[in-house]
Amino acid sequence: MSAAASSRAVPRKAGSTVPVLVITAMIMAAWYAACLPMNNDLPQLARVTGLAERYQVSWAIERPVLPAPHQIVTELYNSTIGTRLFRETADGVVLNPRNLVFHAWVTLSATLLGFAMGSLLGIVIAIGIVHSRTLSKSLMPWVIISQTIPILAIAPIVIVALGSIGLTGLVPKAIISAYLCFFPVAIGMVKGLLSPDTMQLDLMRTYNGSVAQTFWKLRWPAAVPFLFASLKVAITISLVGAIVGELPTGAQAGLGARLLSGSYFGQTIQIWSALLFAALLAALLVVAVTLAERLTLKAMGSRP
C-alpha cells in the first residue's frame, strides 16, 4: 500500500513544480517590466535615454514608486541577516530594533496571543451555540454583526479605549487579532460540533451517555478536522489584525510600524520588505498549523 502511495505521490510532485515555476517566472517578468512605467516620472529617469538604460535605472532607484524584486530581497537580507540580531543594553542582551526580526517578533507575539484568545473564544461560543437554543438565537446575530464592522474602523477605538485604562502595547493588538479570528473558529466549530450523524448520536443515547460524555467522546473529536480548517484561516487574519493594530497608534515597533514609518519617509523598499516578511511569516504560521493538523489527524486514524 505504501508503495502504491509513493508511486502516486512522486509524479504529482514532479508535475506541480514546473507549473509553479512558470507562473512565478511570469509574475517576475511582469513585475520587472512594470518598474519602468511605474517609475517613469521620477527625476532619476528624466535624462536617461534608450530603453535598456531606462530599465536598468528604473530597477535601481533609491525610493521608487515600484521597487524591483531584487531590491526588496536585498533590503530584506540587509535588514535581517545583514544586521546584528542582538544588542547589548544596560538591561542585558535584547533583540536589535534595527533588525526586522525584532519587529516581526513584536507582531508575532501579539498575533499568537490574539490567535490563542480568539480561537478559545470561538470554541466557547460554538459550544454555547450548539448546546443552547437560546444562545444560538441570541448570540449568532452578534457574531455575524461583529464581522460586518470594518476592522480599520474599530481598531483605533479599541486602541484608544484600552490606552485610556492603561493597557498599551501587546494586549490591545492581541484583542484586535482575537476580534478578527474568533469568527472563523466559531463558525467552523458550530458546523464541526453538529457534524455527528443521527446514528452516532443515537448510539450515545442508547448508552444513556451524559451531555458531557457525548461532547468529549463524540462531538469534540468529530469537530477536530473542522477546527483545523478554521485555525488555518484564523492564524493568517490574526497576523493581519496585529499589523492593523500597530497602525493607528504610530507604534515604534512591529511590522505595522515598519509599514507606517516606511510610508512617512517614502521608503517604499522598506514597506515592501516588511510586507514580504509578513507574508513569509503568515506562510510559516499556516505551515505550522498544517503540521499540527497532520500529526493530530494521523493520531486520530485518518486515512493517509
Added chain:
Amino acid sequence: MSDAALDRPAGPAGRSDGLSDGVIDIRDLSLTFQTADGPVYALSHVDLAVRKGEFISFIGPSGCGKTTLLRVIADLEQASSGQISVNGLTPEEARLNRQYGYVFQAPALYPWRTIEKNVMLPLEVFGMTAAERTARARKYLALVNLAGFEQKFPWQLSGGMQQRASIARALSFDPQLLLMDEPFGALDEIVRDKLNEQLLRLWAETRKTVIFVTHSIPEAVFLSTRIVVMSPRPGRIIDIIDCDLGDNRSLDIRETPRFLAIAQRVREGLRAGHSYDD
C-alpha cells in the same frame, strides 16, 4: 405503562402465551408522526410479546414501521398510545439502565477510534476500569472473529468486519437484549450468509434475546424462532409465524421443504399486507 409492569409477576390475564419469562410486552401500541403533510401512521395497534431467549425477526417492506417499532423498544422514539414494557420496565427506564445493545443499519463506528477503542466506548461511558475494558474488548472481538484487529482503525476493515465490530460493541456490556436494525442490509449476499451463520452461532452461545429487523425473507427464516410480518400504511403486524427449524441450523437448511414452506408463508403474508396499487 407502569401498570403493565406491575401486572407482570402475576401473569397477564387473557393472554395465551405464557409471559413469566417475557422480555418485551407490547399492547395496542400506536405511533403517529405529525408532519407538514398531515399525520403519518407509522404504527397502528401493535400487540407483541417476546420471550426470553427468542430470536424474533420483523420483516416487511420499507415504510411498514419495523425500524420504528425497534426504535420504540429502544426508547429512540416514543409511542403515541398503548403500552410497552421492556424487561418489566418502561423503555426509558430500560434505556437508562442500559438493558439492551443496539446494532444500527451502518456500523456507526467512530472513525477516530481504533476497533478496540470503539468496542470500549460503552464501557467508558459506564465508567468501567481500564483493565476491565481491555479484557472485555479482547473477549468480544474474539467472539466475532476479529482478534488481531484491535489496533486497526475502522476504514482499514471491510464493511462486514466493521459490522462485526459494531456487534462486539453491542455485546461488550453483556446486555440480555440485542436489538438489530437491518445490520447486514448493506452487505453483499456472500458476506451476509457468513455473518448470518456467525450470528446464529453467537446467539446459540449466549442465548440472548434478539430482535432483528430485515427485509430479506431467507435471512428472517434462517435466523428466527419467530417471524413478525408487518405491512405499511398504517404500519401493523399481519402475521406472526413460528419458525421451528431447530438449533444448529446450517445454510443448507434453506433447501429443505420445511424452510421453503415457512418462507412461502412469509411471502404470502407480505403479499397480503402489501397493496401494490398505492
